[in-house]
Amino acid sequence: MSQHYRIGVMFSTTGPYSVVARSMLNGALLAVAEDAVPDVSVEPVIVDPAGDLGAYAGLARDLLQSGVRHVVGCYTSSSRKEVIPFFEKHDALLWYPSHYEGFESSNNVIYTGASPNQHVLPLVGHMLGRVGASAFCVGSNYIWAWENARIFREAMMAQGGRVLAERYVPVGDVEIDQVVEAILEARPDFVFNTLIGTSAYAFFRAFRAACLARGIDQPRAIPVVSCSLSEPELEEIGEGAVDGHLSSSVYFSSLDTPANRTFTELYRSTFPQGPSTSADAEASYVAMKLLILSLAEAGTDDVEAVKQAVTRQYLLAPQGEVRIDPQTLHAYLTPRIGLSNKQSRFDLLFEASGPVRPDPYLVQSAPRYAVASCNPALRVVK
């Protein structure tokens, strides 16, 4: 007999980062629509916090109090941290489908997006070897950007690179000219971008325009690299500023694999109005697929049983093999670096040879001590 489960789906499909969030909702719904597991029927209960941090907690509580035990949702780390206490209190499971900055491992969260050792660290190695050693960090003023910039800075300094400056703007702020001026004055070898949503799109446009006005070939002279830039966002940036940006990600819609061709075709036909597929849409698809498979294997939505079951799943996802590490409940994923083109897609520049074990606390790859942010204060003594 088929088991019926109500599954929460919580994405801010309106608000400052709605473009990515809508692609994430689509990814999750696509996995539900595939109906590949006969013993399980899933009814998505969709809620939209509209990018309002204060709304997440109430919606999560309402979902969990209505009997929902599993929720696929959240894009920003601040929203995830906002809802985790409710999942721990109700002993429910959040399936978090986005790349993030690590340094978290809740027993009530399954993380299907990339950890920092799967996005920011491969990017540092790539840039230092091919582009240059000086970077300017610009980001949205919250934990994703702060912590990612710290990891980036420490990895750069450990390998002989340096960060010239860091600038942060509020989420949703599009007044970006001062940041652009500061970058042009500092003239870094490249810009490390952790802006999200509308702030990011405004920045890409303003930076390209300012460079053009000064006769600077921006993609070649001062390329912008990101760990969050995805195809729907390239479309938002728009013509004229869309090409020549690097993105470190575990998924690009241009991946030429049978599983990805099937995924992108199904996605396009199911959601012809868009937005395009993205790494976060794929992670949401993977999260919902793993959840449905785990529900089927466990035969119940009991959190402990589903957690046990998910560590036994093996998925041939659009990006390749994906499985969940039993120790950290994070996903094995395949790091890649792409270069955006004028068609709002990414051309693949680098690809790891296979899935990389998640290391959310960077215990295998970070320096033992925090790197000092300035040179030691040496003085001449007589």
Next chain:
Amino acid sequence: MAPRLLQNFNGGRAHIVTANRCAVEALENTLGKLGVSAVYPELRDGRADIDLGALQAERDMLFVDGDLDNPVALDTDAISRHPPVPVIGLVGVEAPSRLKHLINLGASAFLRKPVQGGAVYTALFLGINQFLLRGDLRARLDDMDRRRRGRRAVVKAIIARMSEAGSDDDEAYDWLRRESMRSRQTLEDYCEMFLKIRAAPLDKPTHLPLREIGAGRR
């Protein structure tokens, strides 16, 4: 300069002293994620079976259950409360006597029982970095004490140098400082040596003629 912050605890070893393994299940799981192995010393007659002499501050850390009655005889410095390895208190009963015991052991961070996984990284980060900071401050205090004790020798050496070289006190001090650096000694040690060398040689020991025992006796 304050000691650098330790942020990656990979390779560490936690000695968890408790009689209540259920309350620290999440602690062991989270330590594993952080690359820290966990051992549970056996409790014999209320004392944890740990070779305290073999503990290394760079690797080992102690989690001590405050509900146990003095389970570890740690050689903690009474004034600075600086233990030989980082100590993190496991708090069950929130009574002053229990907390005081953990403080006296030198605990620099605390975790409530039952331990929540989300609190472990913070406790480790705080506990170990506070331990490093206290050690650094204690070393500075020791150094200040040493310098304070050597102050008299420095003053005497300045005066001696002034009369010897006919210089003023600034020149004498600069000369002593330079010479101490050249001889790779602290200023205080150098001044003591400087004074010892110049101290007037002791009088030659004189041997008083011993009276012959029984002399004068008839």
